[in-house]
Amino acid sequence: MTDRAGRRRDSTRRESDRRDLGAMVHPVLRLLIAVELPILAAHEVSMWGYSVLTALDDGPVRTQATLAEAIGADKTRIIGTLDELQDAGLISRTPDPNDRRARLLEITDEGRRLRRAVRAEIRAKEESLLATLTPTERTAFVRALEKLSALSPEDLPDRGLS
Amino acid sequence: MTDRAGRRRDSTRRESDRRDLGAMVHPVLRLLIAVELPILAAHEVSMWGYSVLTALDDGPVRTQATLAEAIGADKTRIIGTLDELQDAGLISRTPDPNDRRARLLEITDEGRRLRRAVRAEIRAKEESLLATLTPTERTAFVRALEKLSALSPEDLPDRGLS
């Protein structure tokens, strides 16, 4: 029924025959990045830059550290990105009058325009990816991603092994 | 109906309200890595090492470059990994008698044991992730990953924009 490598020789198929999730998610992410990079480059914005604009399009943020955590980055890592975005007039970064240590971060109208233009192009590309799925698969896939991306390692119970 | 940031204020929900796929897939991959790393460390094998063992458990490979491409790596990048695996007795690496430039790569019995033990632990952890999904979502999610991970950028047609 199965050969030496453990693959099934008959036509049956079990979910446990699948590859590890990581072995499938990794190439998918690479594919998404390959699709997005040319679009971002055409608009002269980096991946982190787009990520910052996306976060700020949901509303202003009071400190850089808060913003960094929201996009899964480090506070030291986004400084260069914020410099670029500010120089390009895509965000404003002003000291909070009530606490001059903090920087009030806000997207500008032009930043919003840029972010939404980029998103529209990315969505168009994503459409051609999702078009390879059936409607059922597509809906469930997106829903599953929303659920799983909200989990953190601490949410996982131990289940015997490991 | 929607506020300034474009979010819907009523209870309706559209798929287009979702985040970009990359913004969801990235944290999922990070979660999977966070789950796998402790398991791999306990067995003293690296991520690339496990990836190599997994590929070779499907059958031997005649050249290192072929193996590298199969796991989405560079031929120069896996050399250190192959050295470690060989030193640990997990793979064999012998010059092909017919073409002594090539190295015949094969997993050893111990390598196979290790790989399958690691996989079992990873699968157990993945179970607790997938348990957050409904059965329908789970099946479709895995099927969608299988489809999407098989795509390459060239498979994508241009669709107007970008």
Added chain:
DNA sequence: TATTGTTATACTCTATAACTATA
């Protein structure tokens, strides 16, 4: 001359800690 594997180099990303300015 072409191919396989290896080594060397530089470049990017990231993590850590030290520093400043404000509180």
Added chain:
DNA sequence: TATAGTTATAGAGTATAACAATA
């Protein structure tokens, strides 16, 4: 003394090109 932001440094990961052995 503690916090927000910045800078500096070192480390890991990766990409590129040059090299040795074999064909």
